[in-house]
Amino acid sequence: MLITKELIDLKMTQSSKEEVVKALAEKAKELGRVSDLGTYVEAVMHRESEYSTAVGFGVAIPHGKTNAVAEAFLAYGRVDGVDWQALDDEPVYNVFLIGVPEEASGNTHLQILAKLSRKLMKKEFRAALNDADSSENLLELLKENEIM
Numbered sequence: 001m002l003i004t005k006e007l008i009d010l011k012m013t014q015s016s017k018e019e020v021v022k023a024l025a026e027k028a029k030e031l032g033r034v035s036d037l038g039t040y041v042e043a044v045m046h047r048e049s050e051y052s053t054a055v056g057f058g059v060a061i062p063h064g065k066t067n068a069v070a071e072a073f074l075a076y077g078r079v080d081g082v083d084w085q086a087l088d089d090e091p092v093y094n095v096f097l098i099g100v101p102e103e104a105s106g107n108t109h110l111q112i113l114a115k116l117s118r119k120l121m122k123k124e125f126r127a128a129l130n131d132a133d134s135s136e137n138l139l140e141l142l143k144e145n146e147i148m
Helices: 019-032 039-052 102-120 121-130 135-144
Strands: 055-056 063-065 073-082 092-100
Touching: 019 092, 039 055, 039 063, 039 121, 063 102, 092 102, 092 121, 102 121, 121 135
Parallel strands: 063 092
Antiparallel strands: 073 092
């Protein structure tokens, strides 16, 4: 499974995008999805330095393609208005971190991004995302919307 309840944090306290990325990546490392935390975080932050992954609607989808990822994953964090240098200048409240091994980066990476992006365009999905009050509820929402 791409995401599990262990990869979800609904009460993140980190206040910068790098701190958020690192905290979510640490969850993936604990589960064996990331083999080298530093290399993975560096890949994600390098991508961020090229272009912000904030997609609007208070959502960011940071991602990294590197062989420091042992198994593809999706992690989710709810944050308290982090500045993600979004094009709309709005803070981010929902973060979906994607990790994909470099050799599988093409299809897997794009499929996850496409599914998430389509759902995030829907106001109802974003509202349900913000209303999820437990990891189990969030997992159910993602399952219902085929983002797993």
